[in-house]
Every structure is written in structure tokens, then in C-alpha cells.
Amino acid sequence: xxxxxxxxxxxxxxxxxxxxxxxxxxxxxxxxxxxxxxxxxxxxxxxxxxxxxxxxxxxxxxxxxxxxxxxxxxxxxxxxxxxxxxxxxxxxxxxxxxxxxxxxxxxxxxxxxxxxxxxxxxxxxxxxxxxxxxxxxxxxxxxxxxxxxxxxxxxxxxxxxxxxxxxxxxxx
Amino acid sequence: xxxxxxxxxxxxxxxxxxxxxxxxxxxxxxxxxxxxxxxxxxxxxxxxxxxxxxxxxxxxxxxxxxxxxxxxxxxxxxxxxxxxxxxxxxxxxxxxxxxxxxxxxxxxxxxxxxxxxxxxxxxxxxx
Amino acid sequence: xxxxxxxxxxxxxxxxxxxxxxxxxxxxxxxxxxxxxxxxxxxxxxxxxxxxxxxxxxxxxxxxxxxxxxxxxxxxxxxxxxxxxxxxxxxxxxxxxxxxxxxxxxxxxxxxxxxxxxxxxxxxxxxxxxxxxxxxxxxxxxxxxxxxxxxxxxxxxxxxxxxxxxxxxxxxxxxxxxxxxxxxxxxxxxxxxxxxxxxxxxxxxxxxxxxxxxxxxxxxxxxxxxxxxxxxxxxxxxxxxxxxxxxxxxxxxxxxxxxxxxxxxxxxxxxxxxxxxxxxxxxxxxxxxxxxxxxxxxxxxxxxxxxxxxxxxxxxxxxxxxxxxxxxxxxxxxxxxxxxxxxxxxxxxxxxxxxx
Numbered sequence: 120x121x122x123x124x125x126x127x128x129x130x131x132x133x134x135x136x137x138x139x140x141x142x143x144x145x146x147x148x149x150x151x152x153x154x155x156x157x158x159x160x161x162x163x164x165x166x167x168x169x170x171x172x173x174x175x176x177x178x179x180x181x182x183x184x185x186x187x188x189x190x191x192x193x194x195x196x197x198x199x200x201x202x203x204x205x206x207x208x209x210x211x212x213x214x215x216x217x218x219x220x221x222x223x224x225x226x227x228x229x230x231x232x233x234x235x236x237x238x239x240x241x242x243x244x245x246x247x248x249x250x251x252x253x254x255x256x257x258x259x260x261x262x263x264x265x266x267x268x269x270x271x272x273x274x275x276x277x278x279x280x281x282x283x284x285x286x287x288x289x290x291x
Numbered sequence: 292x293x294x295x296x297x298x299x300x301x302x303x304x305x306x307x308x309x310x311x312x313x314x315x316x317x318x319x320x321x322x323x324x325x326x327x328x329x330x331x332x333x334x335x336x337x338x339x340x341x342x343x344x345x346x347x348x349x350x351x352x353x354x355x356x357x358x359x360x361x362x363x364x365x366x367x368x369x370x371x372x373x374x375x376x377x378x379x380x381x382x383x384x385x386x387x388x389x390x391x392x393x394x395x396x397x398x399x400x401x402x403x404x405x406x407x408x409x410x411x412x413x414x415x416x417x418x
Numbered sequence: 419x420x421x422x423x424x425x426x427x428x429x430x431x432x433x434x435x436x437x438x439x440x441x442x443x444x445x446x447x448x449x450x451x452x453x454x455x456x457x458x459x460x461x462x463x464x465x466x467x468x469x470x471x472x473x474x475x476x477x478x479x480x481x482x483x484x485x486x487x488x489x490x491x492x493x494x495x496x497x498x499x500x501x502x503x504x505x506x507x508x509x510x511x512x513x514x515x516x517x518x519x520x521x522x523x524x525x526x527x528x529x530x531x532x533x534x535x536x537x538x539x540x541x542x543x544x545x546x547x548x549x550x551x552x553x554x555x556x557x558x559x560x561x562x563x564x565x566x567x568x569x570x571x572x573x574x575x576x577x578x579x580x581x582x583x584x585x586x587x588x589x590x591x592x593x594x595x596x597x598x599x600x601x602x603x604x605x606x607x608x609x610x611x612x613x614x615x616x617x618x619x620x621x622x623x624x625x626x627x628x629x630x631x632x633x634x635x636x637x638x639x640x641x642x643x644x645x646x647x648x649x650x651x652x653x654x655x656x657x658x659x660x661x662x663x664x665x666x667x668x669x670x671x672x673x674x675x676x677x678x679x680x681x682x683x684x685x686x687x688x689x690x691x692x693x694x695x696x697x698x699x700x701x702x703x704x705x706x707x708x709x710x711x712x713x714x715x716x717x718x719x720x721x722x723x724x725x726x727x728x729x730x731x732x733x734x735x736x737x738x739x740x741x742x743x744x745x746x747x748x749x750x751x752x753x754x755x756x757x758x759x760x761x762x763x764x765x766x767x768x769x770x771x772x773x774x
Contacts (some may be wrong), residue, residue: 190578254386
């Protein structure tokens with residue numbers, strides 16, 4: 120057990136622990152906060168793996184962006200401050216079965232897969248390499264997907280505006 | 292021109308962990324100290340929420356205007372676009388005009404969406 | 419991940435450095451409150467704090483002690499856990515930004531070992547700061563929600579929407595800077611601004627990217643919730659803003675976090691745009707006096723620049739009136755973001771055109 124392992128288990132405990140709390144708490148806002156800590160733990164895990172840029176993206180986009188969005192959508196709801204009702208036993212049982220099946224499926228895949236180290240020279244995931252690959256127009260470059268991403272974001276933008284601005288136009 | 296990236300090992304990140312631990316320790320100590328030091332004379336009136344001296348009226352947690360939610364959505368989308376610019380900015384000298392044209396196209400879509408939201412009045416705050 | 423290179427001496431060195439930085443930024447934050455009141459007093463033709471000690475210099479200590487001794491009030495309708503977590507997070511995030519700032523040139527000992535005046539030299543320094551800044555909004559949002567107070571909730575919403583809006587322009591303005599330096603490491607960016615004058619032009623980034631600087635400093639005002647963008651705590655509409663319900667050190671944490679953030683932002687502004695610890699004639703000092711003095715003067719120069727920025731923040735606060743909310747949002751979205759994009763593209767085109 121060296122320092123790196125201890126760090127790994129600490130981070131894993133943080134991710135799983137706060138993730139578990141996020142799904143079990145009965146207060147919506149608190150669930151969002153636990154999710155926040157889970158996502159921070161994941162950013163820490165990326166740092167641990169030395170995927171610096173991915174870690175930074177995780178913090179800026181997921182922790183600083185998506186979670187703000189989730190909290191704002193909680194603010195939008197009617198009874199944000201109230202505790203959520205406990206589900207019926209039947210619903211709980213089926214939810215547990217569904218969750219277990221999903222977990223089993225993933226575990227079976229992981230156990231069956233035999234992980235081998237790549238024989239190719241792996242590129243270091245530094246920001247320089249990511250940038251070169253992302254905008255490269257030569258073989259192995261990702262310039263086209265990069266442009267497609269911008270179209271996708273544009274579509275998401277238009278979609279969100281159409282959905283979010285629909286209510287006022289209907290009432291007026 | 293070769294842009295060397297400083298050699299970064301996990302050792303470089305370890306001090307951040309030290310700082311985090313020290314900062315958490317500081318926050319906990321301060322919170323604990325103020326909890327112990329202050330007087331504790333609680334009354335029901337004192338523990339009521341402040342509402343300019345009158346009795347509290349209803350719950351504060353009312354649904355908010357959808358405008359704020361819209362700002363959050365737009366922020367997430369634009370944040371993703373901004374984060375894409377960083378890897379480009381690092382080595383745009385090597386990528387030359389090819390990379391620049393690719394980014395100009397990217398920005399063109401960005402601006403297209405941007406003009407759309409402004410024309411739609413998504414950022415108008417006066418109703 | 420290998421941690422073999424970490425020795426006890428290394429840890430001790432970093433612990434001491436971190437303690438000095440945290441203690442120092444707290445001290446500066448405390449005296450910023452004193453300076454703020456003095457500046458306000460001078461601008462309004464008053465005397466300001468002058469009872470506790472000479473020139474009222476002990477006033478911040480008295481204030482700190484007072485906050486400690488006050489009763490801790492948690493309203494019955496609030497969420498206790500989040501109510502405590504809010505100010506703690508605000509303070510924690512304020513303490514974390516300083517981790518990647520280079521405080522001075524490396525000190526090389528006689529035996530060849532190097533002492534870095536920086537907690538962590540990581541090569542995504544700017545993104546780290548960007549990330550921590552984006553976390554800063556949670557302290558306010560949690561506190562305002564947990565209070566279960568109408569004024570707090572409105573103020574928290576305003577603060578959050580304002581912070582995320584200006585984060586975009588801030589990130590975009592930095593891209594032009596990153597294009598020039600080709601690095602995300604704070605140390606690297608500061609080193610590139612070595613000295614003051616080189617090859618017939620200024621080395622400091624301010625002279626190369628004045629527009630980026632203007633955008634960045636406007637966004638810093640907004641991120642810091644300072645006047646003229648202090649809509650989240652405007653007394654005339656929202657009582658005390660998001661900290662209406664907070665008392666004792668929890669209130670203190672919010673206030674101190676704000677002043678620590680102001681200090682760190684000033685340091686970042688000086689590091690990114692005004693050369694950080696670089697100053698004119700540093701090569702001469704290194705040659706004629708001693709390399710150690712370069713570092714010592716460098717740290718002092720950096721602090722001096724930061725103090726100048728802090729005073730600038732204060733002058734602005736007591737000079738300009740507050741923005742209206744729609745004006746604030748319009749400025750962020752409709753002016754600063756297009757301007758930053760324009761700046762980025764023009765910078766790229768010019769550099770590529772002149773590059774051989």
C-alpha cells in the first residue's frame with residue numbers, strides 16, 4: 120500500500136460515498152450538493168490518472184456548469200424545499216431489481232473482458248497533444264468531428280431556447 | 292517554433308493536496324472555535340427568519356423566473372465551446388492557417404447561435 | 419502515479435510555504451477591510467476608523483475578535499448542514515486559488531538545490547484558476563438557499579447568474595493571452611514577461627493585449643461581486659443580500675472570502691498582464707547585487723502591484739454607482755463576449771500573418 124493507492128481509495132470512497140448519498144437523500148437540493156462532491160471526486164480521479172486537461176474540463180464543465188444548471192432547475196420546481204415522498208414498496212422493489220440488473224450487466228462485461236496493454240506507443244494526454252489531434256487535418260486528426268461538435272452545440276442552443284421560451288409566448 | 296511543455300509529474304499536484312488539507316483544517320478550526328466561543332441564548336423569536344421586522348409570510352422557496360434557468364443553459368453550452376478553444380490556443384502557431392480556418396468555422400457557428408439567442412430575446416430582462 | 423519523489427523535507431517545505439501564503443492572504447484580507455474604510459472615508463471627506471490603535475490599525479483585529487465572540491444563529495427554518503457548508507465552501511475556494519500562483523523567481527541555493535516560491539507549478543495553471551473560480555459560486559448559492567429567506571434566495575440567484583455570465587467572457591479573454599504565450603502554466607506566462615523592455619517592445623502582456631486586460635478586469639469586478647456589480651448585496655433592495663441570515667464567523671467567512679478573493683484576483687491580474695514578479699532592471703540586480711535579492715524584490719514588487727490593484731478596486735467601488743440588472747447582463751453577454759471573441763480572432767490572425 121503506497122501513497123498513490125491510498126489516494127486512489129480515498130477518491131473512490133469520496134465518489135461512491137457522495138454518489139450513494141445523492142441517490143438516497145430525500146431532499147432535492149442536498150442531492151445536487153452530493154452530486155457536486157461526487158463530480159469533484161471524479162475530477163480528482165482524473166488528476167490522479169494525470170489526465171490534467173480532462174480533469175480541468177470536468178471541473179469547469181460538470182462541476183461549474185452542469186451542477187449550476189441542475190441547481191437552477193431545482194429552483195424552478197414547485198416544492199423544492201419539501202422532502203420527497205417515499206416511494207411505494209412495489210416501486211422500490213422493481214427499482215432495486217432494475218439497478219441490480221444494470222450493475223450485473225456492467226460487472227459481467229468487465230469480468231469477461233480481458234484487458235491488455237496497448238502495443239502502440241501511447242500519446243501523452245497533454246493539452247498540446249489534445250489540441251494537435253483535435254484540429255489536425257491529416258490522417259488521425261479530428262478536425263471534422265470538431266466542426267460537427269459546434270453544429271451539435273448550435274442545435275442544443277436552438278432547442279433549449281425553443282423549449283425554455285415557449286411558456287411566455289403561449290400565455291401572452 | 293517548439294513550445295515545450297513543462298514536465299509535470301504527480302509530484303507537482305501533491306502540494307495542492309497539502310494546501311487543500313490545510314485550508315480544510317483552517318475552516319474546521321475556525322468554525323469550531325466560533326461555535327464554542329459565542330454565547331448561546333437562543334429564543335424562538337431570535338431564530339426566526341428575517342423579514343424586515345414583520346412575521347414571516349409563506350415559504351421563501353418559490354419557483355424562480357425561467358430567465359435564470361435559461362442563463363444557466365446558455366452558460367453550459369458556451370462553456371463547452373470556450374473550453375474547446377484552450378487546446379487550440381496552446382498550439383495554434385503549429386496548426387497555422389489550417390487550424391485557424393477550422394476555428395473560424397467553429398466560431399461562425401458560435402456567433403450564429405449567439406445572434407439567434409439575442410434575436411429571440413432570450414437575454415432581454417425587461418418584459 | 420508515482421509518489422516516490424516526495425520526501426519529508428519536501429512536504430515540510432510545502433507546508434511552511436502554504437501556511438505563509440494562507441496566513442499572509444488572511445492578513446492582507448483583514449487589512450483590506452481597514453483600507454476599504456479608510457479609502458471610503460477619504461473619498462467622503464471623513465476620518466474613518468481612528469480609535470483602535472494608531473490610525474485605527476487595530477480595528478481589523480477587534481472586528482475579527484468581535485465576529486468570533488458573537489452568537490451563532492441558525493434559523494429554525496433553515497437547513498443546518500447546508501447553512502454551515504455554504505460559508506465553509508466560500509472560504510475554502512478562496513484559499514485554494516493561490517496554489518498555482520508564482521510568488522517570485524526561483525531561489526537557487528549554493529548547493530544547487532532550488533527553492534520555488536510557488537506551491538504547485540502545474541502546466542494547466544490557468545485552467546485550475548478557472549475551475550476554482552467556477553466553484554466559488556457554490557458558497558453563495560448554498561448559503562442563500564439554506565437560509566430560507568426571500569432576500570437571500572433572490573440575492574443568491576442574482577449572484578449565480580452574474581458569476582456564470584461573466585465567467586464566459588473571462589475565459590474567452592484569457593484565450594488571446596494563451597495564444598500569445600502558448601502555455602497554460604502560470605510560471606511560464608510570468609517568465610515570458612521577464613524584465614520590462616526587450617527587443618524594442620514592452621514584455622508585459624498588458625501592452626500586447628490591452629483589450630483582453632480590460633475585459634478581464636471588468637469580469638473580475640463581476641466575479642468578486644464588487645461595486646459597480648454588487649447586485650447580490652445591494653442594501654436598498656435585498657437587506658444584506660445572501661448573508662442576511664448569517665452571524666458570527668459564518669458571516670465573517672463570507673466577508674473574508676470576498677477580500678481574500680480580491681487580493682488573489684489582484685495577484686492574478688498582475689501576474690497575467692503586468693509581469694508578475696518581473697520589474698525593470700531585474701537583470702542588473704542579478705548581475706550586480708545578488709540573485710537572492712532578485713527574488714526578494716520580486717516578491718515585494720508582486721505584492722506592490724497587487725496592492726495597487728486592490729486600491730483600484732476600492733476607488734472604483736466608492737466612485738461608480740451600481741448597475742441595473744438588465745444592464746449588467748447586457749454588458750456581460752452582448753458586449754464583453756463578442757468583444758472577447760473578436761479580440762481572440764484578431765490576435766490569432768495577426769500572429770499568424772507576421773509569423774514566418
